Amino acid sequence: MSTDPITLFSEWLVEAEASEPNDPNAVALATANAEGQPAVRMVLxxxxxxxxxxxxxxxxxxxxxxxxxxxKAALLFHWKSLRRQVRVEGSVSVVDDATADAYFASRSRVSQLAAWASDQSRPLPDHGTLSARLQEVTRRFEDMDVPRPPHWSGYRVSPTSIEFWRDGAHRLHERRLFTREGDRWSEGLLYP
Known part of the structure; x- marks a missing residue:
C-alpha cells in the first residue's frame, strides 16, 4: 500500500470511478460560520x-x-460500493484566477450560463424567475464565449490530516491516519 496519502487517495478514486454508479467524485463539505454553526452539503x-x-x-x-x-473545512468521501471512506481536514484558500478560468471554460455552456443566472443560496420566489434569468443571460452571451462570473471561483482544501477507512468484518475496520508535519506526512493507525 502507498505511504503517500495523495497517491493512495488517487488510487482509491480510480477504483471508485470504476465501481460507483453516480458521481464518484461527490464529497460532503463541512464548514462553520462566524458563530460556529456547522453546515454540510455535497459538492463535486x-x-x-x-x-x-x-x-x-x-x-x-x-x-x-x-x-x-x-x-477551514472537512471533506468526506463515501464510496458505498467499495465500503470505504476518506476524511480530509485542512485550511481553505481560493484558487488563482487562471485555475478558475481554465475549469470554468471546461464546463458545459448551460452550466456556465447557470453560474450567471443563479443567486446561489438566496431565496428564490419561484422556478419561473430562475428560468427567466437563464433566458436573459443566454441572450446576453449569444454568439460569444461565456466568461467566468467575478463571483464564481474554486476553493482548495489543503489537508492537515487525511484518514482512510476500510470496512472490516465484525466492525474491526481499518483506519489509517496521515498527519502533515511541515512538508512531510506521518502515518498511524486508529482503533475502529
Missing part, C-alpha cells in the same frame, strides 16, 4: 494534487460566506 471534487482538493462554487453562497469567516 474537480481536482486534487499534493497542494489539496479543489471544488468550485458561487462566492456569494453560504459555503463561501462560511469559508470567509472560518477558512
Amino acid at each position: 471534487l474537480k481536482g486534487h494534487d499534493a497542494t489539496g482538493f479543489i471544488f468550485y462554487t458561487n462566492q456569494q453562497s453560504r459555503k463561501a460566506d462560511d469559508l470567509t469567516a472560518d477558512p
Whole structure:
C-alpha cells in the first residue's frame, strides 16, 4: 500500500470511478460560520494534487460566506460500493484566477450560463424567475464565449490530516491516519 496519502487517495478514486454508479467524485463539505454553526452539503471534487482538493462554487453562497469567516473545512468521501471512506481536514484558500478560468471554460455552456443566472443560496420566489434569468443571460452571451462570473471561483482544501477507512468484518475496520508535519506526512493507525 502507498505511504503517500495523495497517491493512495488517487488510487482509491480510480477504483471508485470504476465501481460507483453516480458521481464518484461527490464529497460532503463541512464548514462553520462566524458563530460556529456547522453546515454540510455535497459538492463535486474537480481536482486534487499534493497542494489539496479543489471544488468550485458561487462566492456569494453560504459555503463561501462560511469559508470567509472560518477558512477551514472537512471533506468526506463515501464510496458505498467499495465500503470505504476518506476524511480530509485542512485550511481553505481560493484558487488563482487562471485555475478558475481554465475549469470554468471546461464546463458545459448551460452550466456556465447557470453560474450567471443563479443567486446561489438566496431565496428564490419561484422556478419561473430562475428560468427567466437563464433566458436573459443566454441572450446576453449569444454568439460569444461565456466568461467566468467575478463571483464564481474554486476553493482548495489543503489537508492537515487525511484518514482512510476500510470496512472490516465484525466492525474491526481499518483506519489509517496521515498527519502533515511541515512538508512531510506521518502515518498511524486508529482503533475502529
